[in-house]
Amino acid sequence: MASAADRMQQSVNFGKFAQATDLKKRLWFTIGALIIFRLLSYVPLPGVDPTALGLLAGKTSGGVLDFFNTFSGGSLKRMSLTALGVMPYITASIVVQLATSLSPQLGAIKKEGESGRKKLNQYTRYGTVLLTAIQGFVIAKGLETIGANNGVQAVVEPGTLFRVAAVVSLIGGTMFLMWLGEQITSRGIGNGVSLIIMAGIVANLPTTIVNLMESGRSGSINPAVILGVVAAVALLVLFICFMERAQRRILIQYPKRQTQRGMQADRSHLPLKLNTAGVIPPIFASSLLLLPLTISQFAGNRVAGESRWGDLIITLNQYLQHGSPVYMTLYGAGIIFFSFFYTAVVFNPEETADNLKRYGGFIPGIRPGKNTETYFDYVLTRITVLGAGYLTIICLVPELVMSSLGVSLALTGTSLLIVVNVTMDTVTQIQSHLLAHQYGDLIKKAKLKGGRLR
Known part of the structure; x- marks a missing residue:
């Protein structure tokens, strides 16, 4: 009987989904935009030989470039127009947000509302162009010499013309992805930039699964290890879902008011997520580490043996390789720092306390005003410590276990966290649109019935 009721409920949900035309348009727009992103990842840079580049990728595999390649959906390995992905845009966003916290002038612009947000977005775009130009120039010059050092001519005609064409193409690809992400956010479903990153990660999953199964078949990896990895990934997904839904609910009480049942006090809860900063x-942290590491890796190959600086850069790359103790330490420190920083950006205890005081709300046992602000700050700091620890464990421990077992997977703890978080946020938005559509139908029916009664 319960199964029949469940089937009926599912049919009702599918029926509501079929009637939500606006939601279907948004979903189709999002899918189409992601397909365009994947097609662009196969368009090579002008002047690059794809066959020679494939041989070069096999010789220079490993390290930070493979990690960067995971976030770009294989675009960096193919040196496509979108090789840098949206990482320059994310890095520019970090710089602008840090600047708004440190600079009083930018902080005042942020408080201007919508106009201030547009100005900061424009500064972010300028920063994206600058960072993409720097990274693109270093990659173009490094691509010319890396191929020569490995006996492969990946660039058809090295020189100034190729470097200019590569930089312009990479800037155009990154800016187009940034625009595409903004279009998905406004006209589609979910956060556009996050969906583009998730699409790049998921695109590598089939290859990873095939390689893992092939390793088990050939005997290079024990089948028991493969089963353990699959079970660990499933448990990790469940753990991430549980932690992302964890909340600290603060009781908020409002003054008593007269109702039909007498004097009653309104109560509500202010939910504070354990992981307020999300992904x-x-x-x-990864984008900030990838920016200098990518530049230093290409620059180190270009100037290797030419001077002491070349040897120094190569040594630095060896210490900061993906998975090394120094890299993992810096990565963990970056996650902890940005957990506290972004939580402070998202939730302002002083502003929240003032809003509560303005509308007559208070926390039982806590005086409104400064005491409420201190209480919010105290609770937020405690849950942020737990959230930062959870993010650090999710991102670092799986990679340490994989490296100790000798297993290399594209879906690391960081990638899995991004995929699960973005999926949950997207599903939540879809449910919100369905709920809004359902209430809209109810309101229309109520208006029709009211008109007939009159």
């Missing part, structure tokens, strides 16, 4: 800390 922003690992994305910010």
Whole structure:
């Protein structure tokens, strides 16, 4: 009987989904935009030989470039127009947000509301162009010499013309992805930039699964290890879902008011997520590490043996390789820092306390005003410590376990966290649109019935 009721409920949900035309348009727009992103990842830079580039990628595999390649959906390995992905945009966003906290002038612009937000977005775009130009120039010059050092001519005609064409193409690809992400956010479903990153990660999953199964078949990896990895990934997904839904609910009480049942006090709860910052800390931390590491890796190959600086850069790359103790330490420190920083940006205890005081709300046992602000800050700091610890464990421990077992997977703890978080946020938005559509139908029916009664 219960199964029949469940089937009936599912049919009702599918019926509501079929009637939500606006939601279907948004979903189709999002899918189409992601397909365009994947097609662009196969368009190579002008002047690059794809066949020679494939041979070069096999010789220079490993390290930070493979990690960067995971976030770009394989675009960096193919040196496509979108090789840099949206990482320059994310890095520019970090710089602008840090600047708004440190600079009084930018902080005043942020408080201007919608106009201030547009100005900061424009500064972020300028920063994206600058960072993409720097990274693109270093990658273009490094691509010319890396191929020569490995006996592969990946660039058809090295020189100034190729470098200019590569920089312009990479800037155009990154800016187009940034625009595409903004269009998905406004006209589609979910956060556009996050969906583009998730699409790049998911695109590597089939190859990872095939390689893992092939390793088990050939005997290079024990089948028991493969089963353990699959079980660990499933448990990790459940743990992430549980922690992302964890909340600290603060009781808010409002003054008593007269009702039909007498004097009653209104009560509500202010939910504070355990992980208020979401996937922003690992994305910010990885993008900040990838920016100098990508430049230093290409620059180190270009100037290797030419001077002491070349040897120094190569040594630095060896210490900061993805998975090394120094890299993991810096990555964990970056996650913790951005957890506290972004939580402070998202939730302002002083502003929240003032809003409560303005509308007559208070926390039982806590005086309105400064005491409420101190209480919010105290609770937020405690749950942020737990949230930062949870993010650090999710991002670092799986990679340490994988490296100790000798297993290399594209879906690391960081990637899994991004995929699960973005999926949950997207599903929540879809449910919100369905709920809004359902209430809209109820309001229309009520108006029709009211008109007939009159």
